[in-house]
Amino acid sequence: MYLVESKGGAIACMLLALLSLGTWPAILTLLERRGRLPQHTYLDYSITNLLAAIIIAFTFGQIGSTKPGSPNFITQLAQDNWPSVMFAMAGGIVLSLGNLATQYAWALVGLSVTEVISSSITVVIGSTLNYFLDDKINRAEILFPGVACFLIAVCLGSAVHRSNANDNKAKLKNFEMANQEASGPSTEIEKKSSKDLESNVTNRTSAKPKEGTASFLLDLENKRAIKVFGKSKIIGLAITFFAGVCFSLFSPAFNLATNDQWDTLKQGIPNLVVYTAFFYFSVSCFVIALILNIGLLYYPVLGLPKSSLKAYLNDWNGRGWAFLAGFLCGFGNGLQFMGGQAAGYAAADSVQALPLVSTFWGVVLFGEYRKSSRRTNLLLFSMLFMFISAVAVLMASSGHRK
Numbered sequence: 001m002y003l004v005e006s007k008g009g010a011i012a013c014m015l016l017a018l019l020s021l022g023t024w025p026a027i028l029t030l031l032e033r034r035g036r037l038p039q040h041t042y043l044d045y046s047i048t049n050l051l052a053a054i055i056i057a058f059t060f061g062q063i064g065s066t067k068p069g070s071p072n073f074i075t076q077l078a079q080d081n082w083p084s085v086m087f088a089m090a091g092g093i094v095l096s097l098g099n100l101a102t103q104y105a106w107a108l109v110g111l112s113v114t115e116v117i118s119s120s121i122t123v124v125i126g127s128t129l130n131y132f133l134d135d136k137i138n139r140a141e142i143l144f145p146g147v148a149c150f151l152i153a154v155c156l157g158s159a160v161h162r163s164n165a166n167d168n169k170a171k172l173k174n175f176e177m178a179n180q181e182a183s184g185p186s187t188e189i190e191k192k193s194s195k196d197l198e199s200n201v202t203n204r205t206s207a208k209p210k211e212g213t214a215s216f217l218l219d220l221e222n223k224r225a226i227k228v229f230g231k232s233k234i235i236g237l238a239i240t241f242f243a244g245v246c247f248s249l250f251s252p253a254f255n256l257a258t259n260d261q262w263d264t265l266k267q268g269i270p271n272l273v274v275y276t277a278f279f280y281f282s283v284s285c286f287v288i289a290l291i292l293n294i295g296l297l298y299y300p301v302l303g304l305p306k307s308s309l310k311a312y313l314n315d316w317n318g319r320g321w322a323f324l325a326g327f328l329c330g331f332g333n334g335l336q337f338m339g340g341q342a343a344g345y346a347a348a349d350s351v352q353a354l355p356l357v358s359t360f361w362g363v364v365l366f367g368e369y370r371k372s373s374r375r376t377n378l379l380l381f382s383m384l385f386m387f388i389s390a391v392a393v394l395m396a397s398s399g400h401r402k
Helices: 006-031 038-059 071-076 083-108 113-134 140-178 196-202 213-223 232-257 274-298 311-312 320-345 344-354 353-364 374-396
Strands: none
Touching: 006 038, 006 113, 006 196, 006 311, 006 320, 006 353, 038 083, 038 311, 038 320, 071 274, 083 232, 083 274, 113 140, 113 232, 113 274, 113 353, 113 374, 140 213, 140 232, 140 374, 196 274, 232 274, 232 320, 274 320, 353 374
C-alpha cells in the first residue's frame, strides 16, 4: 500500500485535488446550460465517481505487501471495522447531498458564487472540527486566520451575487424598454414564458449574442435545462448554504473513519486505511445519488420536465463530459484524503479554495460578470483575493501526523 508521508507530497496532492475539484463543476454547469437534464448528468457523473475510487483502491491500496498496522485494501475488507466504515459511509452521504444541491444552485446563483459560499462554509465549520479531531497538529495561529479569510469570503460572495443579480435585472429592464414599441406591452421580463423569450431573441438578433448582454441572458435562458427567470434568489442562496453545511461534515466524518479518535474499533483491529475508507465513502455516495436522482427523474423540482429511466439510458448527449466530471471529482477527493492523512485534514481543506479554478472557468466558458458594474467587479476581485490569502494560509498551517 502506498501512503503519502511527506509534507511536500501532501501539498502536491492538495494542489492536484484543487485543480480537479475546481474543474468538474464547470463541466456539469456547461451541460446544464446546453439543456441536458441535471438528473441525467448526475447519474452519469456518479458512475465514474465510484469507478475512480475503485481504481484508487486496487492500485495505491494494493501496492506492496500487507503490514500489521497498515493492511492492504482487500485484506482490510474482511476485518471487523464496521464502526469506522459507518463513519466513512456517513461522509459519503453528506457529500452526495451537497453535490446534488449544488447542481441546482449553479443555475440559480451562478458557478462562481455558489462555489465560493459553499466552500467557505465548508472550511469555517469543517476545518475547525478537523483541527480538534487531529489533536491540534495544525498550527492554530496560522490555521484560524485562514478560516477567518474564508468567512469574509462568504460575505463577499453573497455581496457579489446580489450586485450581479441587480446588474442583470437592469440589463433586462433596459432591453425590454428599448424593444417595448416593437413587442407591445409586456409583463416583467422574468415572468415571460420560455416560448416568448425565444421569440423575443430570435426576432431581434440573428448573430450570436455577446456575453454579458441582455440578449445573451435571454438566449441562455432558452437553452438551459433549469429556467431561472422568475425564480427567487433566496431559494438559490438557501440551496447553496445547505450544500455548504453538507460539505463541511464529510471531511470530519472521513477523519474519524481513518483515525478512530473516538476509539470505536475493537482492540487489535487496525484503523481503516485511506483507500478502504474512500471506497466505502464512494459507495454510499453513489447509492444515495442513485436513489435520489432516479426519484427526481419522475418527481423533478424547480420546474424541470419529467423524465424516466429509459429516457436517461437513451440520452447520450454530453454523456462523455459527465463521465469525465465524475472521474475528476473522484480522483480529486482521493488526492485530498491522501494529503489530509499525511498533513492533517484541516490543512487539506485548503482544496476548498476550488472557486479560484471554478471562477476562472465561469468567466472564460460562461461569460459570468461580463459587462457587470464596477461595484460587482470590485467585489469579485476582493472575494478572489480573500480566497488566495486563505488557501496560502491554510497550506502554511500544515502539520505532520505522527
